[in-house]
């Protein structure tokens with residue numbers, strides 16, 4: 462029987478507890494760099510073009526062609542390293558030798574024992590931490606399309622190869638095996654993605670394949686000190702697949718051991734439709750690749766001065782941008798409950814408009830809520846909001862001159878009509894201000910009209926409050942501010 466999705470997590474946790482096992486997970490994340498051209502040649506780095514139109518002798522691996530390293534790719538790799546708290550070091554390139562049709566040179570230029578970035582970490586939103594072993598530069602391969610229902614090679618009648626992707630610069634980020642569950646893996650990939658996208662080096666689009674995740678999963682009995690045999694699940698291209706593949710793999714390996722079999726070191730593929738991992742090939746060891754230093758490239762020594770310059774010119778790190786928003790909200794009582802909204806604000810790139818709006822004097826909590834809820838549906842327009850007009854709108858709401866509902870209505874119009882001022886929008890929408898004076902007048906009229914109900918209200922019948930609010934909303938055609946109505950009613954009760 463299919464389990465409902467929200468029970469799966471506890472399901473695996475309970476399963477591990479019952480069987481006395483624990484899982485160890487390390488992730489390898491490949492991300493394409495947003496350079497204009499490829500890593501070794503001047504072919505365009507672009508997604509979604511006619512197959513085999515962005516190619517040249519270098520990225521087709523034709524004899525006699527030589528690679529020339531793309532400086533911007535190195536800069537982006539260094540940005541990623543710095544953002545992941547790595548040591549940026551002198552490094553060299555290696556040839557990783559294997560035959561595959563989508564790799565025309567029969568080797569991939571990568572980095573092996575001396576990567577450009579080493580020994581970093583990512584701090585997770587819950588305070589946990591995942592070590593980064595390395596983040597190295599390598600080239601992408603071409604793309605094979607197998608013609609079969611499953612899209613897999615051994616059932617296909619033909620395979621087409623598109624070399625447009627061959628030679629696109631990648632950074633491969635290898636985590637330490639610090640991850641213990643599928644939930645933690647998803648939290649890590651989400652945070653990692655946000656961090657590296659904020660550096661401007663990559664767009665992190667999993668659905669377009671510009672970010673791909675391989676998961677190394679092993680299990681062991683809790684009391685054992687040695688790690689179990691691991692299996693690598695290749696090319697997970699969504700957080701959902703990542704979570705499901707890890708959970709499946711944990712259960713498969715524990716079941717294997719409990720039934721007296723051994724876990725065999727393998728590379729596996731996650732079949733989305735069957736919701737299970739299947740064998741791709743028995744795992745190669747590093748020595749199978751016959752790594753040797755790339756003779757056509759000199760060692761990569763970026764130099765301290767250039768690294769400093771890259772650091773100085775880098776867009777602010779995600780963590781710094783969150784801190785800046787937190788600083789602007791330090792007077793706010795409920796800041797602890799607003800942390801996830803702050804993260805969303807920064808991920809949506811709305812922190813700049815937030816900063817300007819609050820800088821003019823707008824209430825930061827209201828600005829944050831509007832930007833991460835209503836404005837998040839029109840994020841492009843929201844980034845271009847006029848901070849002065851937006852701040853004025855928030856001020857009206859803060860002063861109880863308009864209700865929250867009215868404020869949201871105006872904001873959605875403001876996003877659709879960036880050239881119209883707040884005053885024009887208010888008159889076009891027929892927004893009537895029900896401030897303290899207008900609302901008090903309405904309440905007093907109602908008390909006069911409904912003396913019996915008001916008597917009951919005074920005696921403490923709170924149900925009548927709802928009745929009064931309903932009446933006022935009707936009289937104001939839905940434009941009165943419910944909170945203000947309640948306040949004034951309470952005041953009146955104490956007066957009479």
Ligand SMILES: [Zn+2]
Nearest residue numbers: 502504517520
């Ligand atoms: Zn090329």
